[in-house]
Amino acid sequence: MKGSDLLVECLENEKVEFVFQVPGEETLALTDSLGRSKRIKIITVRHEQAAAFMAGVYGRLTGRPGVCAATLGPGATNLATGIADANVDRAPLLALTGQAALEHFHKEYHQYVDVVSILRPITKWNTRLYKADTIPEAITKAFRTAEAEKPGSCHLEIPEDIADQASRATPIPRIAGPEQPRPTTSQIEQAAQLLNKSKAPLILAGNGIIRARATGPFRKFLVEAKIPVAHTFMGKGALPDNDPLSLYAIGLPSQEIVSKAFELADLIIAIGYDLVEYAPSIWNPHNDKTIIHVDSTNAEVDMNYQPSIQLVGHIGETLTILTGQIKARSTNFAKSVRDSILAEASARSEDEAYPLKPQRILHDLRKAMNHEDIVVSDVGDHKLWISRLFPTYEPNTVLISNGYASMGIGIPGAIAAKLVHSQRRVVAACGDGGFLMTAHELETAHRLGVNIVAVVFHDNAYGSIKRKQLARFGRTSGVDFGNPDFVKLAEAFGVKGYHPQRASEFLPLLESALEQRETSVIDVPVDYS
Incomplete structure (x- = not known):
C-alpha cells in the first residue's frame, strides 16, 4: 500500500475518531486516504488554527491525542498557536503536516520552510518522515509521547513523495503503557x-x-x-x-x-x-x-x-x-x-443593570446549565470572572486555556466538546475580541449540525488589557474597537442570532437557545466596571 494509506491504518489502529483539517496540495494523498476510511471522520474547518484548537480540546476531554492536519508552509505555521496551546496546557495532540518532495529540500522551493525546526520548540517531539516504512514506528512514538505525563503536542511531517511511496509495513499493535511508580x-x-x-x-x-x-x-x-x-x-x-x-x-x-x-x-x-x-x-x-x-x-x-x-x-x-x-x-x-468568596459571587448576580454585569451573566448561565454541561471559555476579561466565580461541579465541564491562554479557542473548542459529548449542552463563552478571531467556525458548526451556543461578552475593547493600562498609566491606547452586528453576522453563517434588550431577557434567550438543535449566538452587552 502507499504511505498515506498506511498512515491512516495506523491512525485507525490508535482509535482516532476525527481528523481536524484544512486540505492542501501537498496533503492530497493523505486527504484521499482519510476520505476512504470507514472509522475516521474528516472535520474540515475554515482555518488551521481552529483545527489545532479542536484537536487540543478533544485531547483534553478524552485523554487521547486529538489529530489535526494541514499542508506545508502557511498551512503548517497556521497550526502553530493551537499546537503550542495544547503543549503548554498539557493536552495530547498530534499534528500532521504535508511537505514538498524530498528532492526539493536542498534549494528554494514554492512554500517550503523548515516546518520541523519551526514547530520543535512547541512540541514534545517531532520529526520528518524520510521513508514510508517508518510510518508505523513514527505514529506509535508520537501517540505514546503525546499521551505520557505530562501530555502535550507531537508533530509529524510527511513529504508528498513519502505519502505516495509504496510500503509493506503494518501498524504496530497497541500495548498497555508502563505503570507509573508509587511513592514509598x-x-x-x-x-x-x-x-x-x-x-x-x-x-x-x-x-x-x-x-x-x-x-x-x-x-x-x-x-x-x-x-x-x-x-x-x-x-x-x-x-x-x-x-x-x-x-x-x-x-x-x-x-x-x-x-x-x-x-x-x-x-x-x-x-x-x-x-x-x-x-x-x-x-x-x-x-x-x-x-x-x-x-x-x-x-x-x-x-x-x-x-x-x-x-x-x-x-x-x-x-x-x-x-x-x-x-x-x-x-x-x-x-x-469561603464566605467572602460566596458573597462576591452572589453580589449583583440579579442586578437589572444594562449593559449586564458579569455576575448576572454568570448567574444566569449557571442556572440554565446542568452540572455536566460544558462551558468552553475563550480568553479575555470574561475568562477571569468565569475562572474565579463560576460555580463548577464536575471535572472538564469548564474548559479554560490558562497555560498558553490563547484567544480564539472558544468556538473551535466548543465544537470539539460537542463532538466528544454530543448529549451534553455546550456553551462557548467569548469576549468580542476572541470571538471574531475564530467566528468563521460558525460555518463549520452549522455544516456539522452541532448545536453549540456562543455567548459573546460585548464591550468593544480588549478589556483585560484596557483595565491594566488604566491601572498602570491612568490612560488607554490601542485597545478599543468597533464590532459588526453579531445577530446579522450569525444569520449570515446560517445560525441563530439573539440580542437581549434588557437584563431579564438573557436567561430565557439562553434557555431557548440551549434547547434548539442548531448553533446560536447571543450578543450580550457587558459592563465590567
Missing part, C-alpha cells in the same frame, strides 16, 4: 506526619487531578482529611464548588479573596499542580510555606516551589494510600474566606 511507604508516612502536624493546611488542586481521572480518590481523601481546597483555573471541578471545603479558584496575579487562605496556611499540598498556570512566587512570595508535592512527575525547579516531600506516581493511587492516615480536622480555618 516512608514517603507516605513523612507526608502524613507533616499534614497531621500542620495547623492550617491548604490544598492547591491542579489540572493533573483531572488528567489522571483522579477526582474520585481526591474527593474520598477530602471526606477523611477535611482540608480546604483552592483550584487552579484548569483544575476547576476537581471538588464541587458547593462543597464547604471549596475555595473556588485562584489565578490572578494581584490580590484576591482566596489569597487570604494562602497567607493563613502553614502547609500547601500541591496536587496535580502545573506551575505554568499560577506561579509559586505569587502564592509563596516569601518562600516560607511547607510544601508537599503530589503529582505524576517530579516537581519543576523553582525558587519559590521547593517541596519538603514529593509523592510521585499515579495521583489517584497516591491519594488512596494516603487516605486514612490523615487526622480529620474539626474546624475549617478558611471558612471566612
Whole structure:
C-alpha cells in the first residue's frame, strides 16, 4: 500500500475518531486516504488554527491525542498557536503536516520552510518522515509521547513523495503503557506526619487531578482529611464548588479573596499542580510555606516551589494510600474566606443593570446549565470572572486555556466538546475580541449540525488589557474597537442570532437557545466596571 494509506491504518489502529483539517496540495494523498476510511471522520474547518484548537480540546476531554492536519508552509505555521496551546496546557495532540518532495529540500522551493525546526520548540517531539516504512514506528512514538505525563503536542511531517511511496509495513499493535511508580511507604508516612502536624493546611488542586481521572480518590481523601481546597483555573471541578471545603479558584496575579487562605496556611499540598498556570512566587512570595508535592512527575525547579516531600506516581493511587492516615480536622480555618468568596459571587448576580454585569451573566448561565454541561471559555476579561466565580461541579465541564491562554479557542473548542459529548449542552463563552478571531467556525458548526451556543461578552475593547493600562498609566491606547452586528453576522453563517434588550431577557434567550438543535449566538452587552 502507499504511505498515506498506511498512515491512516495506523491512525485507525490508535482509535482516532476525527481528523481536524484544512486540505492542501501537498496533503492530497493523505486527504484521499482519510476520505476512504470507514472509522475516521474528516472535520474540515475554515482555518488551521481552529483545527489545532479542536484537536487540543478533544485531547483534553478524552485523554487521547486529538489529530489535526494541514499542508506545508502557511498551512503548517497556521497550526502553530493551537499546537503550542495544547503543549503548554498539557493536552495530547498530534499534528500532521504535508511537505514538498524530498528532492526539493536542498534549494528554494514554492512554500517550503523548515516546518520541523519551526514547530520543535512547541512540541514534545517531532520529526520528518524520510521513508514510508517508518510510518508505523513514527505514529506509535508520537501517540505514546503525546499521551505520557505530562501530555502535550507531537508533530509529524510527511513529504508528498513519502505519502505516495509504496510500503509493506503494518501498524504496530497497541500495548498497555508502563505503570507509573508509587511513592514509598516512608514517603507516605513523612507526608502524613507533616499534614497531621500542620495547623492550617491548604490544598492547591491542579489540572493533573483531572488528567489522571483522579477526582474520585481526591474527593474520598477530602471526606477523611477535611482540608480546604483552592483550584487552579484548569483544575476547576476537581471538588464541587458547593462543597464547604471549596475555595473556588485562584489565578490572578494581584490580590484576591482566596489569597487570604494562602497567607493563613502553614502547609500547601500541591496536587496535580502545573506551575505554568499560577506561579509559586505569587502564592509563596516569601518562600516560607511547607510544601508537599503530589503529582505524576517530579516537581519543576523553582525558587519559590521547593517541596519538603514529593509523592510521585499515579495521583489517584497516591491519594488512596494516603487516605486514612490523615487526622480529620474539626474546624475549617478558611471558612471566612469561603464566605467572602460566596458573597462576591452572589453580589449583583440579579442586578437589572444594562449593559449586564458579569455576575448576572454568570448567574444566569449557571442556572440554565446542568452540572455536566460544558462551558468552553475563550480568553479575555470574561475568562477571569468565569475562572474565579463560576460555580463548577464536575471535572472538564469548564474548559479554560490558562497555560498558553490563547484567544480564539472558544468556538473551535466548543465544537470539539460537542463532538466528544454530543448529549451534553455546550456553551462557548467569548469576549468580542476572541470571538471574531475564530467566528468563521460558525460555518463549520452549522455544516456539522452541532448545536453549540456562543455567548459573546460585548464591550468593544480588549478589556483585560484596557483595565491594566488604566491601572498602570491612568490612560488607554490601542485597545478599543468597533464590532459588526453579531445577530446579522450569525444569520449570515446560517445560525441563530439573539440580542437581549434588557437584563431579564438573557436567561430565557439562553434557555431557548440551549434547547434548539442548531448553533446560536447571543450578543450580550457587558459592563465590567
